Amino acid sequence: MKKILTILGAFILLLFAGLLIFIFLHSPQYDGEMKLKGLGDQVEVHFDKYGIPHIYAENETDAYRAMGYIHAQERLFQLEMMRRVGSGTLAEFLGKDLLEVDQFFHTLGIPKHAKKSSAAFLAQGETPWKKAAEAYIAGVNEFIENGKLPVEYTLLGEKPRPYTFEDMHSIVGYMSFTFAMGLKTDPLVTKMARELGPDYMNSLSVQTLSEHHVIPVNYPDSLQKDSATIRQNLTALLEKLPAPLLEGSNAWVISGSRTKSGKVLFNNDTHIGFASPSVWFEAHIEYPGFSFYGNHLAGVPFGLVGHTRHHSIGLTMFENDDQDFFEEKLNPSNPNEILVGDSIFPISSRKELIKVKGQEPIEFEIRETIHGPIMNPVVKEIADLTSNPVASWWVYILEPTKALEAIFKMNHANSIQEVADAAGLIHAPGLNIMYGDSIGNIAWWAAAKLPIRGEKVHSKIFADGSDPAAQPKGWYPFTDNPQSINPEIGFVASANNQPDSMRNGVFFPGYYYPGERWNRIAKTITSRDDWDQESIQKLQLETLNEVAPKNGQFLLSHIKQEDFSDYSDALDAVQNWDGVHDLNSEAPTVYYKWLYHTLRLAMLDELGEDGLKAYLETFMMIRSTRHFLTHEDNRWWDTKGTDTKETREQIITEALKISLDELNAQFGKDSDDWEWEKAVSVEHPHPLGSQKPLDKIFNVKTDAVEANEEAVNKLAFKLNGEGVYKVTSGPAMRIILDFADVEGSVSVLPTGNSGNRFSGHYADQKNLYAKGKYRPQLMNEAEIKDKSKGKLLLVPAED
Structure with a gap:
């Protein structure tokens, strides 16, 4: 027995030692x-x-080379997934299940555009942004060659x-590509317009x-106060993406006239799919003449969000409509040509080879008209709608x-004018650039x-590609874009809602949200003039939705409550709901279930x-719900194919019966x-977490949060019949910075700063995030x- 126990003990010791060696070989290095x-x-x-690197270098090139190495150490596999999504090479790495995703992105044109943009970037010559990016790439490749690769590759x-x-x-x-709202929405809107007509659309x-809230604009004369073939639909296809999509965001910048310190107060929380x-990835870079604390995308050397001691930049999605679809008219005598008025244009064709792991490469044909790539073969919703070719005209792929360059210039800007000039370089996607600085300027540029x-x-219905009057006419100048510079109201804010008219009077269309978040932000900020970093946290963490309880009360007014006397407590909870998504409240549980079945019975x-x-996964559902419920001439209530004409009251009552039965069974x-x-x-979720038991290793679970659809602290989920609401997106960080104390700014990430599973910083912020807590963004050298x-000293090596 002793011998058996000795052997067993030795085996366990060897197994444990092997595990430690395995972990060591795949862990980040923080010392030495x-x-x-x-x-x-x-x-x-x-x-x-919290594992945030503070990089101190003697020059810019060394700083970005070190940044590349450290960024790869912490986020290489995330970089891998993102570059493979954009380059259409997922199937080569993950297998044939991702082939259709690759075909979609190749057809959309992102891999082709990346080649064109890269060539144009390099053709600029030895620019500062090119040198910095080159150094960053060298650092990434140094880690790929000599570093300890993350375990996912093994x-x-x-x-x-x-x-x-x-x-x-x-x-x-x-x-x-972000949230693909045009591709999700336009085929659906076109289908409804063609099959149902204006009575339904109204x-x-x-x-x-x-009744929606718009962002006010302010165009000043001066910028400165001071002189300083597919089997799945698109939704199912996008669910396969191993990288999160950008979805929304809040940002507001408060002037010193409304703060306790008299200095600008800057806030940003970008809304991105949970992953x-x-x-x-947060990183702080210091070298002579430059000090920057930023939030970086994997593989991108410059911070899309971040601050120096002089200025701060943030962003939200503009949500402008930059993608149209043209239904082409084929030339009857030649199916490889289209007609536009009296003119004939060829349909070009090219073949691209897509590598697939474990099998031979697939040759894939992409056809394009003068309007863009033909999407029917890769978007089921389009193929089901028409047999005519439908081309995607997308602003992003029209030019490099x-x-x-824009992000580099924003990071290194010395004035508000330099940031404005950099913002003008962005052609797509649409971004709301938010700005504040130490001398009192606040600004927003669309x-x-x-x-x-x-x-x-x-803008949301397929255009007739053969009509000369439907062709694009050119571009508005950037100076006409919606913007607000140092407005008298004392703040600028954006929350993915409609900007007011451009300088030229155009009310530019988009996939905007109704503005409930913006309205809460605006009302709250203007309620006092002594804001500080601590007091503004309450607004950033607010889960109050003012419209949801109004909808709930409207639903209640269209039923006979005496028919549901057994559930009077639940209905009273909805009647008295203030819109806060408190975890102990039953009101949101009843409301979202009831809303889902109401929409389902009306629209299915x-x-x-x-x-x-x-429909339930587009911006249009959130933007339409109040109008849908209250519109007196709503044709959707009547069920097609029945002899009787169903009413709003019948549908709402039936939806409540179903909801209460299901909640009874569920809880x-x-x-x-x-x-x-x-x-x-x-x-x-982690990209490998869809495979059990890897979900237990890589996915990060947290305590429940006050999930909501359109509160300031937007923690989004999909309406569904199961009544289990998985929060799929939310603030990807929460930043608060008071220019009275730049070195005392705070933030928090949903999981952690490292993407390496064996790092202690893989999920060390998850509890802070779930509980609405913050941690410092350190910039003081002595304190750091x-x-x-951990201190890692990087020294020159012989080439």
Whole structure:
């Protein structure tokens, strides 16, 4: 027995030792000395309590080379996923299940555009942004060659190829694709317009309604106060993406006239799909003449959000409509040509080879008209709608992107004018650039290249490609774009809602949200003039939705409450709901279930299962719900194919019956047990987490959060019949900065700063985030070095 126990003990010891060695071989290095090729001088990297690197270099090139190495150490696999999405090479890495995703992105044109943008970037010559990006790439490749690769590569039996400028532009292309709202929405709107007609459309908010809140604009004379073939629909296809999509965001900048300190107060929380790791990587870079603390995308050297001691930049999605679809008319005598008026234009064709792991490459044909690539073969919703070719006219692929130059210039700007000039370089995707500085300026620019559409084009319905009056007419100048510089009201804010008219009077269309978040932000900010970093946290964490309880009370007014006396407590909870999504409240549990079944019963017969699901996942559902419920001439209430004409009251009553039965079965008969907390789940999924048991290793779960659809602290989920609401997106960081104390700014990430599973910083912020807590963004050198949890010294190595 002793011998058996000895052998067993030795085996366990060897297994444990092997596990430790395995973990060591795949863990990030936070201490010691490391040789790095190409460095001119040594670089110190101090890691704080949360694993955020503070990089101290003697020059810009060394700083960005070190940044590339450290960024790869922490986020290489995330970089891998993002570059492969944008380059259409997922199937090569993950297998044939991702082939259709690759075909979609190749057809959309992002890989082709990345090549064009990379060539244009390099053709600029030895610009500062090119030198910095080049150094960053060298640092990434140094880690790929000599660093300890993350465990995901071992599990997949793969090794990363070198990182390139083309990869970097593929990642920018992925970011520009963002939320795909045009592709999700326009086929659905076109289908409804063609099959149902204007009576049905009038009960929806296809365009912004008068009751929605718009962002006020302010165009000053001066910028400164001071002289300083597919089997799946698109929704199912996008669910396969191993990288999160950008979805929304809040940002507001408060003038010193409304703050306790008299200095600008800056706030930003970008809304992005939940993932492990979360999308932003925080890093602080210092070298002579430059000090910047930023939030970076994997593979991108410059911070899309961040601050110096002089200025801060943030962003939200503009949500402008920059993608149109042209239904082409084929030349009857030649199917490889289209007609536009009396003119004939050829359909070009090219073949691209898509590599697939474990099998032979697939040759894939892409056809294009003068309007763009033909999308029927890769978007089921379009193929089901028409047999005519439908081309995607998307602003992003029409010219090389200058996003890297723009972001570099914003990071290194010395004045508000320099940031404005950099914002003007962004052609797509549309971004709201938010700005504040130490001398009191606040600003917002809607940054995008906005097209002048043909007079016969409805921005969300397929255009007639053969009509000369439907053709694009050119571009509005950037100076006409919506913007607000130092407004008298004392703040600027954006929350993905409609900007007011441009300088030229154009009310530019988009996929805007109704502005409830913006309204709460605006009302709250203007309620006092002594805001500080601590007091503003309450607004950033607010889960109050003012419209949801109004909708709930409207629903209640269209039923006979005496018919539901057994559930009077639950209905009273809805009647008295203030719109706060408290975890102990049953009101949101009842409301969202009831709303779902109301919309389902009203719309399923017209839209079908796929159409209803698509509708519930677009901006249009949130923007339309209040109008849909209250519109007196709503045709959707009547069920098609029945002899009787169903009414709003019948549909709402039936929806409540179904909802109460389902809640009874789900949570029990006592409505006091229908707490919102029990209906909500939160998980940050990893690309490999879809395979069990890897979900237990890589996915990050947290306690329930106050999930909501359109409060300031937007923690979004999909309406569904199951009554279990998985929070799929939310703030990807929460930043608050008071220019009275730049070094005391705070933030928090949803999971952690590292994407390496064996790092202690993989998920060390998840509890802070779930509980609405913050941690510092350190910039004081003495404090950083005093509190450093690890010091990595990078020294020049012989080439």
